Amino acid sequence: MMQTSSMQEHSKYFLYVxxxxxxxxxxxxxxxxxxxxPRGRLGEMTNPSFLASDPxxxxxxxxxELEGDAHGTVAAFDIDRQSGKLKQLSMTSSxxxxxxxxxxxxxxRLLLVANYGSGSLSAYPIEKxxxxxxxxxxxxxxxxxxxxxxxxxxxxxxxxxxxDNRYVYVPDLGSDMVRIYNINPERRTVTVxxxxxxxxxxxxxxxxxxxxxxxxxxxxxxxxxxxxTVFQHDTGSGMLRPVQALSSLPEGVGxxxxxxxxxxxxxxxxxxxxxxxxxxxxx
Numbered sequence: 001m002m003q004t005s006s007m008q009e010h011s012k013y014f015l016y017v018x019x020x021x022x023x024x025x026x027x028x029x030x031x032x033x034x035x036x037x038p039r040g041r042l043g044e045m046t047n048p049s050f051l052a053s054d055p056x057x058x059x060x061x062x063x064x065e066l067e068g069d070a071h072g073t074v075a076a077f078d079i080d081r082q083s084g085k086l087k088q089l090s091m092t093s094s095x096x097x098x099x100x101x102x103x104x105x106x107x108x109r110l111l112l113v114a115n116y117g118s119g120s121l122s123a124y125p126i127e128k129x130x131x132x133x134x135x136x137x138x139x140x141x142x143x144x145x146x147x148x149x150x151x152x153x154x155x156x157x158x159x160x161x162x163x164d165n166r167y168v169y170v171p172d173l174g175s176d177m178v179r180i181y182n183i184n185p186e187r188r189t190v191t192v193x194x195x196x197x198x199x200x201x202x203x204x205x206x207x208x209x210x211x212x213x214x215x216x217x218x219x220x221x222x223x224x225x226x227x228x229t230v231f232q233h234d235t236g237s238g239m240l241r242p243v244q245a246l247s248s249l250p251e252g253v254g255x256x257x258x259x260x261x262x263x264x265x266x267x268x269x270x271x272x273x274x275x276x277x278x279x280x281x282x283x
Contacts (some may be wrong), residue, residue: 014039014084014280015166018048018062024077026084028055043086045075050101053079054108057280059130060086061111063099074113074124076132079280087129095122095138101158105165109185110136112159119154121170123180125188137190143175147224148200151176157207157223163215167193167238171206173223178206178231180238198240200229221248 015027015036019283024043027036048062057079064073072094077086096115103112104126111124111132119141125133145151155174161183168190170179177200180193200206205224211233212216218231218240226248231240 014042014079016023016042016051016060016086018051018282020047020049020065020200022046024048024051024060024062024086029083035115039084042084042255043075043077043088045088045091046073048075051097052102052104052111053280054104054126055106055128056108059089059126059221060280061104061112061132063094063104063113064101065098069097069117071096071118072115074099074102074111074122074132076126076128076130081280084280089129092124092132092135095135096120100156103159103161104160105183106163106164110188110190112161112183112190114156114159114170116173117158118153119172119174119189121156121159121168121179123183123188136188139181139190139192141172141175141179143172143177145174145176145205147205149204150174150205150224160209160210160211162235162238163211164235169218169240170197171209171210171220172197173205173207176200176202176206176226178209178218178220178240180240189235193238195239198231198242200242201227201245204229 013029015029017025023041023045026039026042047064049065050063052061060077062075074094075091076089094113097117099112099113100116111131113122121139123137125136141154143154151174153174157171157173160169163224166183172179176195179197207223209220218233220229224268228248230244231242
């Protein structure tokens with residue numbers, strides 16, 4: 001969930017949900033009740049999945065996952081804080097197949113999109129009115145992993161901006177690594193970091209990463225194996241150094257494969273947040 005401020009008694013919020021259907025739906029949430037009221041479809045779009053907002057919660061961004069090998073879409077919406085309605089500002093190609101995650105940088109100048117199916121990272125400048133300018137970067141990935149069914153090629157699963165707004169971290173399920181990119185939101189540039197990332201144990205299938213509030217540690221949840229990998233984070237160089245790996249399952253459950261999904265760091269709203277909803281306070 002994405003929240004504009006602390007939940008005060010009697011406050012109302014709009015909860016936005018991507019439903020893989022005909023648009024972005026919403027609920028009105030009253031925490032004092034608590035009460036959740038359906039508001040129906042408030043924004044039109046085909047197959048919206050992951051949603052994100054700018055830090056001020058003025059605009060909502062969504063990726064659309066289309067069928068087959070068609071490139072997905074990225075949409076920008078203006079949020080009416082009184083009615084909750086979404087006015088579409090722009091719609092463009094994601095530059096790849098099956099976009100599954102996106103995040104706005106901390107200065108609201110750049111939108112980063114992870115294309116899962118084709119294994120790439122795309123970036124868009126954000127205009128002053130919240131709309132998206134022409135794609136300013138498209139960085140395809142190369143590699144494979146140990147699982148012949150799921151890891152034949154790269155699969156970018158998430159794009160997480162560092163606390164200092166200098167790096168983007170992309171878990172690549174297909175290549176068993178966390179890729180690192182340099183970003184300069186003011187210049188609207190994204191480049192591959194040197195080195196390009198950090199590898200994890202073969203066959204893990206990285207999915208989501210989250211950082212500690214002080215950014216000294218990173219936590220990676222894998223999908224193909226139920227493992228959480230802990231890294232020390234060098235905030236200067238941006239590099240990650242693995243220090244621990246442990247099962248995400250309780251003892252006695254067994255080692256049958258289970259898919260890890262979201263991961264969220266305390267106080268780190270942009271990293272590994274649940275992959276559908278967005279919570280915006282009503283005015």
